[in-house]
Amino acid sequence: MMSKIALAALALSLSSMAFAADAEAYKMADTDQDGMISATEAEAVPGLVDQWAEIDVNQDGQVDEAEFAQFEAN
Numbered sequence: 498m499m500s501k502i503a504l505a506a507l508a509l510s511l512s513s514m515a516f517a518a519d520a521e522a523y524k525m526a527d528t529d530q531d532g533m534i535s536a537t538e539a540e541a542v543p544g545l546v547d548q549w550a551e552i553d554v555n556q557d558g559q560v561d562e563a564e565f566a567q568f569e570a571n
Contacts (some may be wrong), residue, residue, distance in 0.1 A: 519570075520562070522565075523562050523565045523566075526538055526539070526542050526545070532561070533559035533561055534550065534559060536559075537557070538562065545568065554567075
């Protein structure tokens with residue numbers, strides 16, 4: 498049986514890997530490298546445009562990295 502410390506370390510490792518994957522996907526989607534994903538850039542990301550209204554939480558017309566991470570988590 499895994500110890501609590503080993504289990505916590507595994508969970509942290511997996512969450513770090515997920516964050517790294519989200520960050521890499523975000524960088525790829527942000528084709529103009531301005532730190533935000535525009536609606537035009539979002540067209541290349543499956544599902545992003547379809548859920549744009551929910552993903553763009555602050556309704557500023559762009560998706561920032563935190564909003565994108567939430568989209569990827571779902």
